[in-house]
Amino acid sequence: MNEPPANPIRPRLVRNWLSLAGFILAIGSFFAFVLLFAIDLMAEHSNPYMGILTYVVAPGFLISGMALITTGVLLHRWQLRKSLPGAPPPRITIDLARPQDKKLLAGFLVGTPVFLLLTAFGSHRTYQVSESVQFCGQACHTPMKPEFITYQNSPHARVSCVECHVGPGAAWYFKSKVNGVRMLASTLANNFERPIKTPVKNLRPAQETCEECHWPQKFVGNLERTYAHFLADETNTPFTVRMLLNVGGGETSSGRTGGIHWHMNLGNKVEYLATDEQRQVIPWVRFTDPQGVVTEYRTPNFKGDPKPSEIRRMDCMDCHNRPAHHFRSPSEAVDLAMSVARIDPRLSWVKSNAVEVLTQNYGSESEALRKIDSTLRTTYTNYPQIDSLVAEVQDIFRNNFFPEMKANWRVYPDNISHKNWAGCFRCHDGRHKTPDGKRSIKASDCNSCHIILAQGSGPQLETLNPKGLPFFHIDAEYSDFSCAECHTGGLVK
Ligand code: HEC
Ligand code: HEC
Ligand code: HEC
Ligand code: HEC
Ligand code: HEC
Ligand code: HEC
Known part of the structure; x- marks a missing residue:
């Protein structure tokens, strides 16, 4: 019996530089993948770059290699066709009578399931890694x-x-x-961009992220918080505020509603217009109650109406905008370190000096760490624990200030409070009124969101007052809604 001639076209089609390069790339990255994969299986701790190399970079090269092979074949075929006008276009034919083709088919039948299995596993891992x-x-x-x-x-x-x-x-x-x-x-x-802009545009609505874990129906009751501060005087006088925050709930199924979490949007809808990119200036607010009654509030000098596209519906992130990335201000970070004695509160002027050195502008982290070291050492020449003081202040810097990205508390407002940023007072400042001027937004007095249980230091903190105390503000004058004019996170002027 006559053996049919070996298919002359196929080898010729793959014999071109592009396909050859593709082969080398594909085979190289395949072996790289196998090796990396074996290491990944055996390693006890996963290394971030390992996963990326194994499941993103190596398969990437493998796919590029295969794409090169195919492109090479197609290109070559097109060239052949051009060089032989009139001749039938070269075809790839499979003839099972040819032993070579039989071998190929067998290889294909065994290879495909293995390849698919590897692909499935690989793409699952690629998915996992790219989500890690x-x-x-x-x-x-x-x-x-x-x-x-x-x-x-x-x-x-x-x-x-x-x-x-x-x-x-x-x-x-x-x-x-x-x-x-x-x-x-x-x-x-x-x-x-340096810093990366905030708020994140088109962030997914909180209903689909936060509420996957924090079930809003379940919030009820009050939350007790203690804010421990130290004044910027010679003795670092402690000044603590203990408060009961009226967090409340958003729905009747688990308790009384109202309070701060009234905004949870279960029945109520609060919408607003911000005139700046960071959403710090809010001149217009619209509230729709569960019955559909609409109330509009605006500040005195805001005229006209916002465009529908500029209106944002309030959700968790409008108060909790730093749940995962809280850049502590110098004052807050030093207060914290002092309250847990990582910085000794008995060291004179330490609050003031530590905040001062953290508030400066530095070009890079290494410059900042050097300056913190030299400034503190020249200030406290005879202090035996100077090493630990320097280390602690440097640690505060490393965890909260990022000169290379120009990222720190100054550029990332925290909206949960009203001391360093306008926060709640963007709306609850008594200036947002209904168009007839008769009613302003509720909860615009000091006891509607929290009551002060105790404040001061030492024995003053030992008796709690369940009715709430009027805020005693050291001896500094202040007017109701202007906290952030003086308090900026650094030293108070
Ligand atoms: C608990 C939820 C949560 C987690 C977890 C989280 N983020 Fe965020 N992230 C936020 C919120 C909320 C904002 C601010 C959004 C806004 O104001 O629009 C934000 C903002 C950002 C920004 C913009 C800059 C800024 O600070 O506002 C970047 C970049 C970012 N996150 C990256 C990350 C990275 C990387 C991780 C994981 C290492 C991560 N996030 C984990 C909730 C989260
Ligand atoms: C995957 C689950 C998950 C998601 C999504 C999530 N959280 Fe949390 N959240 C947690 C866990 C776990 C804690 C810690 C609980 C604890 O300390 O008791 C927590 C704690 C909190 C706290 C209390 C923090 C404190 O100081 O004690 C707040 C506020 C909060 N989350 C808000 C948010 C907001 C806002 C979002 C959406 C941007 C969000 N969470 C998304 C799981 C989640
Ligand atoms: C009007 C502003 C505001 C809105 C909107 C808001 N919260 Fe809160 N939430 C607060 C305040 C204030 C606290 C008190 C604790 C604090 O100051 O961190 C709090 C406390 C919490 C806590 C901590 C409770 C605890 O027991 O420790 C969680 C979790 C939380 N909120 C989740 C959410 C989620 C999820 C949403 C959106 C469905 C949401 N909040 C909407 C202001 C708000
Ligand atoms: C975008 C504007 C806006 C911001 C920001 C805002 N609120 Fe409100 N808040 C409202 C509106 C509107 C109402 C309903 C007022 C009314 O009916 O007069 C309200 C109502 C309340 C109530 C009364 C709820 C009740 O029981 O009736 C409390 C308490 C409250 N807010 C606390 C806070 C706190 C705490 C913050 C900051 C963490 C905050 N709000 C931030 C718009 C805002
Ligand atoms: C709209 C609600 C609201 C109103 C009105 C309000 N506060 Fe607050 N206040 C808060 C919230 C929320 C926090 C703390 C949130 C956090 O830090 O977790 C807070 C925190 C504080 C703190 C502790 C801050 C710190 O760091 O020590 C003081 C003091 C305080 N408020 C005083 C006042 C005074 C005085 C008034 C009246 C002029 C007032 N508040 C009106 C919501 C409100
Ligand atoms: C006119 C400026 C001014 C205004 C407005 C103002 N403060 Fe102060 N505040 C001061 C000064 C000055 C000190 C003493 C700072 C020091 O010695 O460290 C101080 C100290 C404090 C402290 C204790 C120390 C610390 O560093 O936290 C708290 C808490 C505080 N203020 C809260 C508030 C709140 C809340 C508001 C708004 C209701 C407010 N202040 C408005 C000037 C002001």
């Missing part, structure tokens, strides 16, 4: 450092980035990857 905290926080090291470090210091350190920033569902996954590619490009081109 390491990938989000460390792959683009410089731009994400501030958010990554503050995140690790937050109550959400065990919640992965994507649970707040992406949430469940394929559509948002896809959106975030498209966005990620853009960010990667700007990281490579080194033209990303």
Whole structure:
């Protein structure tokens, strides 16, 4: 019997430089993948770059290699066709009578399931890796450092980035990857924004992220908080405020409603217009109650009506905008360190000096650490624990200030309070009134959101007053809603 001639076209089609390069790339990256995969399986701790190399970079090269092979074949075929006008186009034919083709088919039948299995596993791991905290926080090291470090210091350190920033569902996954590619490009081109702008535009609504874990129906009751401060005087006089925050609840199924979490939006709808990018100036507010009754509030000099596209519906993030990335102000960070004796409160002027050195502008982290060291050492020449003081202040700096990204408390407003930023007083300042001027937004007096149980220091803190005390503000004068005019996170002028 006559053996049919070996198919002459096939080998010729793959014999071109592009396909050859593709082969080398594909085979190289395949072996790299196998090796990395074996290491990943055996390693006890996962290394952020390992996962990225194994499941993102290596498969990327493998796919590029295969794409090159195909492109080479197509290109070559097109060239052949051009060089032999009139001849039938070269075809790839399979003839099982040819032993070579039989072998190929067998190889194909065994290879395909193995390949599919590997692909399924590989793409699952690629998905996992691209959703991991390491990938989000460390792959683009410089731009994400501030958010990554503050995140690790937050109550959400065990919640992965994507649970707040992406949430469940394929559509948002896809959106975030498209966005990620853009960010990667700007990281490579080194033209990303410093600092990264806040608020995040088009962040997924809180209903689909925060509320996956924090079930709003379940919030009731009061929350006790203690704010321990030290004054910027010679003796670092302690000044503590103990408060009962009227957090309340948003729905009747688990208790009384009202209080701060009345805003949870279960029945009520609060919308607002902000005139600046950071949403710090709010001249217009609209409230729709569960019955559909609408009330509009505006500040005296706001005229006209906002465009529908500018209106934002209030959600968790309008108060809790720093649940995972809280950049502590110098004053707050030093107060904390002093209250737990990591900085000795008996050292004279230490509050003032530590805040002062942290408030300066530095060009880089290393410069800041050097200056903190030299300034404190010249101030406290005979202090035996100077090393630990320097180390503590440097530690505060590293965890909250990021000169390379120009990121610190100054550029990231915290809206949960009203002391250093307008926060609640963006709306609850008594100036937002109905158009007839008769009614202002409720809860605009000092006892509607919290009562002060005790304040001061020493024995003053031992008797609590359940009715609430009037705020005793050291001996400094203040008018009701202007806290942030004097308190800016540094030393109070
Ligand atoms: C508990 C939820 C949560 C987690 C977890 C979380 N974030 Fe955020 N992130 C937020 C919120 C809320 C904002 C501010 C959004 C706003 O104001 O619009 C934000 C803002 C940001 C910003 C913009 C800059 C800024 O500070 O406002 C970046 C960048 C960012 N996050 C990255 C990350 C990375 C990286 C991780 C994981 C290492 C992470 N986030 C984890 C909730 C979260
Ligand atoms: C994947 C689950 C998860 C998601 C999503 C999540 N959180 Fe949390 N949250 C937690 C856990 C866990 C804690 C810590 C609980 C504790 O300390 O008792 C926490 C704590 C908190 C606290 C209390 C913090 C404190 O100082 O004690 C607030 C406020 C909060 N989350 C708000 C938010 C907001 C706002 C979002 C959306 C941007 C969000 N969370 C998204 C799980 C989550
Ligand atoms: C009007 C502002 C505001 C809104 C809107 C708001 N919160 Fe709060 N929330 C507060 C304040 C103030 C506290 C008191 C604790 C604090 O100051 O951190 C608090 C406390 C919490 C706590 C801590 C409770 C505890 O027992 O420690 C969680 C969790 C929380 N909120 C989640 C949410 C979630 C989820 C949403 C959106 C559904 C939301 N909040 C909407 C202002 C708000
Ligand atoms: C965008 C504007 C806006 C911001 C910001 C805001 N609120 Fe409100 N708040 C409102 C509106 C509107 C009402 C309903 C007022 C009314 O009916 O007169 C309200 C009502 C309240 C109530 C009364 C709820 C009840 O029982 O009737 C409390 C308490 C409250 N807010 C606390 C806070 C706290 C605390 C913050 C800051 C963490 C805050 N709000 C931030 C708009 C705002
Ligand atoms: C709209 C609600 C609201 C009103 C009105 C309000 N506060 Fe507060 N206040 C808060 C919230 C919320 C916090 C703390 C949130 C946090 O830090 O977790 C706070 C915190 C404080 C603190 C502790 C801050 C610190 O760091 O020690 C003091 C003191 C205080 N308020 C005084 C006042 C005084 C005085 C008034 C009246 C002029 C007032 N508040 C009106 C919501 C309100
Ligand atoms: C006119 C300026 C001014 C205004 C307005 C003002 N304060 Fe103060 N506040 C001061 C000064 C000055 C001190 C003493 C600072 C020191 O010695 O460290 C102080 C100290 C404090 C302290 C204790 C120390 C510290 O560093 O936290 C608290 C708490 C405080 N103020 C809360 C408030 C609140 C809440 C408001 C708004 C209701 C407010 N202040 C408005 C000037 C002001």
